[in-house]
Amino acid sequence: MIAEIGHYALVLALALALIQATLPMIGARIGDRALMAISEPVAVVQFLFVALSFAALTALYVTSDFSVANVFENSHSQKPLIYKISGVWGNHEGSMLLWALILAIFGAMVAIFGTNLPASLRANVLGVQSWIAAAFQLFILATSNPFARLAQAPFEGRDLNPILQDVGLAVHPPLLYLGYVGFSISFSFAVAALIEGRIDAAWARWVRPWTLAAWMFLTLGIAMGSYWAYYELGWGGWWFWDPVENASLMPWIAGTALLHSAVVMEKRNALKVWTILLAILAFSLSLLGTFLVRSGVLTSVHTFASDPSRGVFILAILVFFIGGSLALFAWRAPALKQGGLFAPISREGALVFNNLFLTTACATVLVGTLYPLALEGLTGDKISVGAPFFNATFGPLFLPLMIAMPFGPLLAWKRGDLLGAAQRLMAAFGIALIAMAATFAIAQGGPVLAPFLIGIAFFAMAGALTDLAERTLLFRQPLSVSLRRFVGLPRSTIGTAIAHFGIGICLLGVAAEANYGAERILAMKPGQTVSLRGYDLTFNDLLSRNGPNYRELLAQFTVKSDGETIGTLEPSKRTFPARNSATTEAALLTRGVSQLYLSLGDVGTDGSIAVRIYYKPLVLLIWLGPVIMVLGGGMSLSDRRLRVGAPGRAKKSALQPAE
Amino acid sequence: MTRKQRRLVLIGSGLIVLAIAALLVLTALRDSIVFFNSPTDVVEKKVTAGSRIRLGGLVQPGTLERKDIDAAFDVTDGKNVIRVTYRGILPDLFREGQGVVAEGTLIDVASFRADTVLAKHDENYMPKEVADALKKQGHWKDDYGKKPGAAAPQGASK
Numbered sequence: 001m002i003a004e005i006g007h008y009a010l011v012l013a014l015a016l017a018l019i020q021a022t023l024p025m026i027g028a029r030i031g032d033r034a035l036m037a038i039s040e041p042v043a044v045v046q047f048l049f050v051a052l053s054f055a056a057l058t059a060l061y062v063t064s065d066f067s068v069a070n071v072f073e074n075s076h077s078q079k080p081l082i083y084k085i086s087g088v089w090g091n092h093e094g095s096m097l098l099w100a101l102i103l104a105i106f107g108a109m110v111a112i113f114g115t116n117l118p119a120s121l122r123a124n125v126l127g128v129q130s131w132i133a134a135a136f137q138l139f140i141l142a143t144s145n146p147f148a149r150l151a152q153a154p155f156e157g158r159d160l161n162p163i164l165q166d167v168g169l170a171v172h173p174p175l176l177y178l179g180y181v182g183f184s185i186s187f188s189f190a191v192a193a194l195i196e197g198r199i200d201a202a203w204a205r206w207v208r209p210w211t212l213a214a215w216m217f218l219t220l221g222i223a224m225g226s227y228w229a230y231y232e233l234g235w236g237g238w239w240f241w242d243p244v245e246n247a248s249l250m251p252w253i254a255g256t257a258l259l260h261s262a263v264v265m266e267k268r269n270a271l272k273v274w275t276i277l278l279a280i281l282a283f284s285l286s287l288l289g290t291f292l293v294r295s296g297v298l299t300s301v302h303t304f305a306s307d308p309s310r311g312v313f314i315l316a317i318l319v320f321f322i323g324g325s326l327a328l329f330a331w332r333a334p335a336l337k338q339g340g341l342f343a344p345i346s347r348e349g350a351l352v353f354n355n356l357f358l359t360t361a362c363a364t365v366l367v368g369t370l371y372p373l374a375l376e377g378l379t380g381d382k383i384s385v386g387a388p389f390f391n392a393t394f395g396p397l398f399l400p401l402m403i404a405m406p407f408g409p410l411l412a413w414k415r416g417d418l419l420g421a422a423q424r425l426m427a428a429f430g431i432a433l434i435a436m437a438a439t440f441a442i443a444q445g446g447p448v449l450a451p452f453l454i455g456i457a458f459f460a461m462a463g464a465l466t467d468l469a470e471r472t473l474l475f476r477q478p479l480s481v482s483l484r485r486f487v488g489l490p491r492s493t494i495g496t497a498i499a500h501f502g503i504g505i506c507l508l509g510v511a512a513e514a515n516y517g518a519e520r521i522l523a524m525k526p527g528q529t530v531s532l533r534g535y536d537l538t539f540n541d542l543l544s545r546n547g548p549n550y551r552e553l554l555a556q557f558t559v560k561s562d563g564e565t566i567g568t569l570e571p572s573k574r575t576f577p578a579r580n581s582a583t584t585e586a587a588l589l590t591r592g593v594s595q596l597y598l599s600l601g602d603v604g605t606d607g608s609i610a611v612r613i614y615y616k617p618l619v620l621l622i623w624l625g626p627v628i629m630v631l632g633g634g635m636s637l638s639d640r641r642l643r644v645g646a647p648g649r650a651k652k653s654a655l656q657p658a659e
Numbered sequence: 660m661t662r663k664q665r666r667l668v669l670i671g672s673g674l675i676v677l678a679i680a681a682l683l684v685l686t687a688l689r690d691s692i693v694f695f696n697s698p699t700d701v702v703e704k705k706v707t708a709g710s711r712i713r714l715g716g717l718v719q720p721g722t723l724e725r726k727d728i729d730a731a732f733d734v735t736d737g738k739n740v741i742r743v744t745y746r747g748i749l750p751d752l753f754r755e756g757q758g759v760v761a762e763g764t765l766i767d768v769a770s771f772r773a774d775t776v777l778a779k780h781d782e783n784y785m786p787k788e789v790a791d792a793l794k795k796q797g798h799w800k801d802d803y804g805k806k807p808g809a810a811a812p813q814g815a816s817k
Contacts, residue, residue, distance in 0.1 A: 360676050
């Protein structure tokens with residue numbers, strides 16, 4: 001019964017989405033207020049039906065109703081409750097339903113909190129949003145029905161892929177989708193603006209909070225996914241330039257560019273056409289990511305099932321929305337009025353520089369991701385484009401950006417003073433040089449590029465702080481004056497500094513982890529001790545243990561530093577009988593922001609076990625950086641200027657979308 | 660500067676960055692891509708010794724030898740066989756008789772030194788490239804592809 005309710009609710013949601021996609025837009029065209037006003041209640045009710053559908057699927061998972069094919073294939077009655085719930089989106093059908101749910105959430109948020117938008121713009125935005133919602137709901141109903149029943153209900157399910165049985169699955173996909181789908185709002189706003197043929201600074205103020213919120217979720221989602229891969233896959237890497245990772249990175253880069261260009265549009269009424277294009281591109285790349293991941297063109301841990309009809313359907317959605325919006329752009333964009341003038345050296349110029357490098361870097365990632373697919377299609381040659389390609393292309397484009405980043409906020413609008421900015425950055429530059437020299441001295445030679453990268457990281461961090469110090473007249477005025485000025489600073493200025501500081505932190509972690517780590521792979525016997533970077537690891541014992549739905553082989557290690565025991569590590573290998581598969585659970589020991597990483601290989605005939613030990617210096621900074629960036633984004637989001645988008649009621653509640 | 664000049668500066672710098680990016684991409688594509696080959700491809704395409712490739716096929720049952728963390732095994736596509744040596748930890752789902760993709764250097768036409776070994780995650784899963792290569796050689800068994808559940812090439816990198 002529950003399955004049928006869920007299915008029926010989704011059908012009703014689709015019907016509502018179709019109404020919302022047509023009537024309000026017609027209303028906006030002919031200026032009929034009553035028709036336009038339909039959009040808000042319909043958006044909310046549509047959300048309620050999708051939510052009901054999602055709740056039904058969750059209920060089926062929690063009660064382990066194996067008469068439903070999807071539950072049978074991906075769940076197990078012995079599975080812990082959290083994995084029963086997260087298992088809802090640990091498969092193709094369920095994850096698409098989650099996607100549809102988040103689309104509906106965002107639609108309802110705009111309907112509820114967008115009361116200060118002009119009626120026709122709101123009707124168009126909700127209309128476009130509903131086109132997307134309808135397409136995905138139709139996709140689920142036509143090709144990926146999660147509620148399909150089995151003729152004969154089995155007694156036990158086939159269990160979830162063990163690698164997905166982790167808290168990571170509970171957090172990573174929802175965050176990532178909130179980001180991906182969040183860009184649909186910027187997209188809808190852009191398309192609505194093109195349909196209306198009118199765009200101004202107020203438009204940018206309405207779009208920015210949504211973009212910022214989506215960007216924050218996507219940042220967290222990517223960072224979370226990276227940390228999950230790091231500890232779950234058991235080989236110590238945190239980013240593999242896997243096509244699926246690239247699929248999430250590309251919308252992030254485009255979204256970052258969009259955030260920056262929207263600032264120019266909001267403050268200076270310039271770069272309007274470009275901002276619209278970026279809003280379209282950011283969501284197009286999200287759609288492309290979904291296509292790559294869900295269609296089975298690529299094989300990866302994210303590809304749940306490859307069914308050609310699904311691939312074709314998603315490709316059709318992709319072509320319709322990307323092609324349609326770009327065609328609309330080509331047709332209507334020339335009609336948009338040009339914005340203000342600015343000199344190349346100015347805040348606007350710096351933001352253009354940012355956009356130029358970000359989009360180019362994004363394009364190189366796109367080439368690296370699609371080239372193997374294109375080549376296979378054209379010549380049949382199979383190739384893999386891996387980390388060396390991206391290090392050689394993305395890296396050189398990203399570094400100038402990092403160097404230029406501290407300059408941007410120090411330049412004035414319209415016409416800036418590069419020399420003045422450079423003078424004010426002298427302290428930051430000094431800190432960077434000291435960091436570089438110190439690294440070089442500590443590492444005693446070593447890789448040449450690494451101290452340079454660390455210098456850039458420090459330059460970015462110190463540069464971000466310089467901006468705040470300059471604005472608060474730190475050290476030039478009494479501390480109380482600086483403090484008062486700091487409190488008076490716009491929140492978005494503080495947010496910018498925090499986010500820029502965060503990316504510096506992240507780069508520091510990346511550079512240290514990549515260049516100064518240590519690694520040992522060896523076979524160890526019980527009682528044996530091995531040392532790595534001053535840590536002595538003793539292999540004590542090997543024992544086996546039963547988990548709720550697996551058996552595990554556990555190795556116990558004691559870690560000593562200078563003769564003192566500082567902790568134990570218990571890496572394990574788990575076998576899951578339901579799927580006859582295995583996972584390796586790495587063990588981590590955190591020392592400050594560095595980590596010792598230990599994972600197991602095979603047990604030898606002589607009782608020894610293969611182990612892989614890593615020392616990863618400053619590795620936690622890689623994920624701490626993005627968290628700081630998100631905090632900066634949150635700070636910026638709380639800026640009251642973003643709330644007072646237009647005359648009318650303060651748009652306070654728009655600040656907490658999708659919570 | 661006039662509006663026109665400013666726009667020229669903007670477009671010019673855009674083109675320069677794009678040109679640099681294109682140059683980077685082209686060099687990187689020449690130097691850092693890795694071709695996938697089956698053992699038969701290695702023989703037929705006369706892949707030069709010393710080149711870096713991905714080698715895919717089935718692990719020939721009964722050929723796996725291990726000593727400490729050194730492993731050696733035969734990779735076959737039913738027609739040709741290449742001996743692969745690897746030092747490191749093999750992935751969890753590395754099994755004899757099942758699909759594997761190894762990345763490394765070709766020593767000669769019959770031996771290969773791997774620095775990365777990718778295996779499949781799922782019992783029923785076969786790396787896509789391997790499946791295609793096997794189909795080409797007529798050694799595809801239908802049951803490999805029956806239940807393509809959640810699956811991924813899982814790696815062990817040195």
